[in-house]
Amino acid sequence: MQHLIYIFAIIILNAGLFIMLTSDNYVRKIIGLGIFQSSVLIFYISLGKTKDGIVPIDICQNALNCPHTYSSPIPHVLMLTAIVVGFATMSVGLALIYQIKREYNTVNASELDQRNRQ
Amino acid sequence: MNILAKHFPALQILIPLAGALLATLSFNRFFAWIIAIISMLLSLVLSVYAFQLTKITSIFYAFGNWSAPIGIEYRLDNLNQPIIIFINSVLLFFLVFGKELINATITNYIEDGKQHIFYSLLLFAQVGYLGVLSTNDLFNIYVFIEISSLSTYVLMSKGRSSKALIGAFDYLIMGTIGATLILIGIGFLFARTGSLNISDIANILSNSASSRLVMTAVAFFITGVILKMAFFPMHFWMVRSYSSTAPFVLTYLAAISSILGVYITLRFIHFTIDNKTIITTLSLILRPIAIFTIAICTFLALKSSDFKKVIIYSTASQIGYIFLLITIPEAKQLLFQLLIIDAVNKIALFTIVAHIQNKKEDLGFRNFVYIEKSTFFKILIAFSLLFSSGMPITSMFLIKINMFDLLISKNLITELVIVVLGSTLALLYHLKLAKAIFFSPYHNETIKIETKLYGLTAIVIIQIVSLIYMNTMTTIAGYTTSVIL
Numbered sequence: 001m002q003h004l005i006y007i008f009a010i011i012i013l014n015a016g017l018f019i020m021l022t023s024d025n026y027v028r029k030i031i032g033l034g035i036f037q038s039s040v041l042i043f044y045i046s047l048g049k050t051k052d053g054i055v056p057i058d059i060c061q062n063a064l065n066c067p068h069t070y071s072s073p074i075p076h077v078l079m080l081t082a083i084v085v086g087f088a089t090m091s092v093g094l095a096l097i098y099q100i101k102r103e104y105n106t107v108n109a110s111e112l113d114q115r116n117r118q
Numbered sequence: 119m120n121i122l123a124k125h126f127p128a129l130q131i132l133i134p135l136a137g138a139l140l141a142t143l144s145f146n147r148f149f150a151w152i153i154a155i156i157s158m159l160l161s162l163v164l165s166v167y168a169f170q171l172t173k174i175t176s177i178f179y180a181f182g183n184w185s186a187p188i189g190i191e192y193r194l195d196n197l198n199q200p201i202i203i204f205i206n207s208v209l210l211f212f213l214v215f216g217k218e219l220i221n222a223t224i225t226n227y228i229e230d231g232k233q234h235i236f237y238s239l240l241l242f243a244q245v246g247y248l249g250v251l252s253t254n255d256l257f258n259i260y261v262f263i264e265i266s267s268l269s270t271y272v273l274m275s276k277g278r279s280s281k282a283l284i285g286a287f288d289y290l291i292m293g294t295i296g297a298t299l300i301l302i303g304i305g306f307l308f309a310r311t312g313s314l315n316i317s318d319i320a321n322i323l324s325n326s327a328s329s330r331l332v333m334t335a336v337a338f339f340i341t342g343v344i345l346k347m348a349f350f351p352m353h354f355w356m357v358r359s360y361s362s363t364a365p366f367v368l369t370y371l372a373a374i375s376s377i378l379g380v381y382i383t384l385r386f387i388h389f390t391i392d393n394k395t396i397i398t399t400l401s402l403i404l405r406p407i408a409i410f411t412i413a414i415c416t417f418l419a420l421k422s423s424d425f426k427k428v429i430i431y432s433t434a435s436q437i438g439y440i441f442l443l444i445t446i447p448e449a450k451q452l453l454f455q456l457l458i459i460d461a462v463n464k465i466a467l468f469t470i471v472a473h474i475q476n477k478k479e480d481l482g483f484r485n486f487v488y489i490e491k492s493t494f495f496k497i498l499i500a501f502s503l504l505f506s507s508g509m510p511i512t513s514m515f516l517i518k519i520n521m522f523d524l525l526i527s528k529n530l531i532t533e534l535v536i537v538v539l540g541s542t543l544a545l546l547y548h549l550k551l552a553k554a555i556f557f558s559p560y561h562n563e564t565i566k567i568e569t570k571l572y573g574l575t576a577i578v579i580i581q582i583v584s585l586i587y588m589n590t591m592t593t594i595a596g597y598t599t600s601v602i603l
Binding site: 017020026029033036037040043044047072074075078081082085088089092093096097099100103104112116 | 257260261264268271272275280281283284286287290291294295298301302305308309312314
């Protein structure tokens with residue numbers, strides 16, 4: 001049962017990849033990209049979780065005989081960075097889509113292909 | 119001077135970063151150009167100075183005095199410092215000699231008041247590349263890859279035709295998938311070792327038996343790198359986005375991206391994993407793909423009907439040669455010679471494309487432009503085509519001969535046949551390029567090259583110099599010794 005979360009991450013990863021590679025509309029591609037990237041967040045954060053682990057805040061007076069187990073804080077910190085990176089990528093992507101819409105008045109890949117072939 | 123000696127690993131990256139921010143605030147195309155040149159000049163001087171120090175011993179720099187494995191650590195040694203010098207000089211070259219072409223082919227198509235952003239994006243991309251090269255922390259590598267990619271997407275999106283936007287968007291999708299796969303690979307290694315520091319991971323892995331987790335990590339990481347580098351099955355996006363973007367920005371991007379991909383692969387395989395079984399398995403998988411890349415991309419280059427597309431496919435096929443050399447451990451010296459010479463050749467070819475496409479957008483062979491008068495331009499083209507085709511007595515020829523020698527001594531006959539065939543066919547498509555330039559019929563559209571040719575002249579001189587001093591350069595860089603790997 002403890003591996004269920006990884007299977008969930010894999011499902012999300014594949015769903016995102018599928019949306020990204022099969023959809024015709026650029027906005028949908030970007031949505032797929034967001035889903036794809038969020039699977040990594042789940043993957044990393046579940047790596048840091050330990051059994052009975054609590055939020056990694058130091059609440060013990062004496063570190064030597066502390067009754068609590070902490071979850072690892074490192075994956076959380078890493079994913080904070082990854083969220084920012086994902087957000088930036090998405091912004092750049094949406095800005096490109098906006099420019100494409102202004103130039104061609106469409107954001108469908110097949111229509112754009114057709115127009116470029118002419 | 120003391121600060122320099124102590125903090126140069128950080129300063130090397132912070133100077134272009136500061137330059138990028140200043141260039142954003144300059145609100146003027148000319149000032150942004152000046153700022154970019156000054157910061158790259160400083161960075162280059164610093165990296166040459168640092169090279170003296172890294173030659174003696176590898177330098178580890180802990181950021182904010184948080185020593186590894188907790189903090190982020192930079193590592194400069196004789197593998198990455200020469201590459202840092204090289205990419206700094208490529209950007210400096212691009213800025214100094216390319217001002218006219220940048221203005222004519224790129225910034226003129228950006229709205230007024232936003233043109234200075236181009237230079238700050240260039241510097242941001244440079245910060246990303248330098249960061250990937252100097253860091254000794256896997257997650258940091260991912261972050262820097264993303265910094266450089268984000269700026270690259272935008273750099274690629276500007277050009278004469280608005281098709282560049284679509285190419286840049288394709289690149290964004292594929293590049294992000296690649297980077298995310300790299301991140302997943304790093305995650306698996308983190309799950310195995312609980313560390314992100316490359317030296318620390320290598321230490322932990324060497325003391326334990328190899329596990330499936332490490333295999334998975336390698337698989338994800340290498341797939342990501344292959345996607346980012348546009349290695350064979352994934353090369354389609356590169357052809358699409360490169361062929362629609364402004365050719366001059368490719369002199370910078372195409373020259374650096376393959377070197378960076380190779381560097382990441384080497385750093386990951388030999389410094390992080392360093393496991394005999396994994397390396398052997400990996401080379402058995404990579405070698406056939408490399409052969410396919412050489413065969414198919416050379417074939418496509420021969421078949422394509424567009425001047426620029428031929429060069430792009432030739433870039434893609436060079437990635438095949440590079441990957442073939444990665445899989446052979448003895449070929450490190452040759453690999454770096456090939457990388458540098460290939461980068462210089464690509465700079466020359468894309469500069470030529472930029473000069474021509476500045477006058478005429480369509481470069482199809484059927485109605486290729488007739489170039490009027492410019493004799494000097496044609497002489498330079500003749501030289502750069504000669505050098506890039508690998509005709510006898512050029513540096514590429516010497517490299518290819520060494521490569522044949524190596525493949526024979528390693529008993530890799532299939533690879534040898536493909537490499538020989540690929541090199542011969544490369545002559546043919548270079549002939550096609552030469553035919554288009556020199557023997558285009560008079561009744562086609564006529565253009566006159568009015569842009570200044572300093573950049574192209576300089577690159578041809580560099581090509582000739584590199585032919586004479588090729589071995590000296592690799593000796594100075596320290597790639598002849600087996601110390602690095």
